[in-house]
Amino acid sequence: MKFSPCTDNCTKDGTHCQGCGRSHQEIQSMSAIGVQLLNHLIEYDYDDPEVFLDIVSKKALLRLQKHQQKKCK
Template identity: 35%
Template sequence: MKFSPCIAGKCTDQGTHCEGCGRTHEEIAETKKMIKALVAYAQLKGYENHEEYALFIGNTILNKLLNPS
């Protein structure tokens, strides 16, 4: 399955799938929950270097997807 990001202004909440990105509303909600948790963690720790934190998280996820253990 290929990931499709949200398309600004085209998201819908009717039916089972978003008409903008094609993902299920359940998948979108789960993704938002994970992102919210990562943001809350950075805020809890008081990180000031937001870009570095976000890049680290993204790069770590990519590395683990490309090199599963």
């Protein structure tokens, strides 16, 4: 499944947003991750938050690749 970003045409009825097509559960989960990242950035007050976010992204992708490799075996 491809990720579908927000299109600013949000709807709350049904199980999926009519704007982006994602489930409301997925949107809520992603929002919670964003809040956790923001709280971490605020707590530690990094001078270079973009570096932190880049590292988090790279590590998450590496872990996903490892997970997918294990799954294929």
